């Protein structure tokens with residue numbers, strides 16, 4: 001089956017420019033984990049990435065995580081799926097600045113350099129803009145300044161009820177809290 005053009009992470013038309021929400025955390029603010037058991041950012045997850053994100057200027061986010069033995073694919077090297085997780089989380093963090101609930105629709109990843117256990121990956125995500133409910137964004141991951149990963153993504157804006165309907169541990173009440181006081 002041929003995929004419709006809207007499914008690629010490359011915008012097919014001019015995008016609405018992204019607008020940083022007036023209540024977005026100031027640049028330099030370290031963002032709290034959005035869920036304590038999140039495999040990417042949750043402090044309670046026993047083997048998660050414990051990725052820490054920071055608000056950047058405009059509609060950008062930076063993130064950092066240190067690769068441990070829990071994140072291996074080949075011995076001593078990070079698993080590609082784990083690296084995609086780190087990119088997904090950093091890109092998803094753009095929701096803090098846009099203040100819109102959204103889910104990953106598509107994530108295209110280029111693996112450029114291997115990422116060894118013990119190294120710290122520095123990530124950066126930037127919102128390119130919107131086409132209707134679709135949010136387009138790019139991310140890059142660096143090791144000591146050298147590009148190791150690149151990603152392009154489409155996130156889809158969803159109503160807050162999405163997380164109540166499809167998740168567990170979510171009630172209309174705490175989704176509301178999450179929205180107004182994330």
Ligand SMILES: CCCCC/C=C\C/C=C\C/C=C\C/C=C\CCCC(=O)SCCNC(=O)CCNC(=O)[C@H](O)C(C)(C)COP(=O)(O)OP(=O)(O)OC[C@H]1O[C@@H](n2cnc3c(N)ncnc32)[C@H](O)[C@@H]1OP(=O)(O)O
Pocket residue numbers: 006007008034088089090091092093094095096099100101102103104105106131132133134154156158160163175178179182
């Ligand atoms: C709750 C309030 C929050 C407020 C926010 C405030 C603060 C933020 C706080 C915390 C957030 C911080 C950090 C987040 C960190 C990490 C985030 C991780 C994110 C994930 O890890 S999340 C899990 C993986 N993710 C899924 O579990 C999605 C499963 N999936 C679905 O739930 C549906 O599939 C859905 C909803 C995607 C669409 O379903 P739907 O029925 O609502 O809409 P529909 O199909 O009509 O698509 C509408 C338009 O999106 C286009 N579109 C759809 N799919 C596309 C695709 N794949 N590629 C390109 N474009 C796509 C269509 O082409 C159409 O575009 P158009 O209208 O222009 O034609």
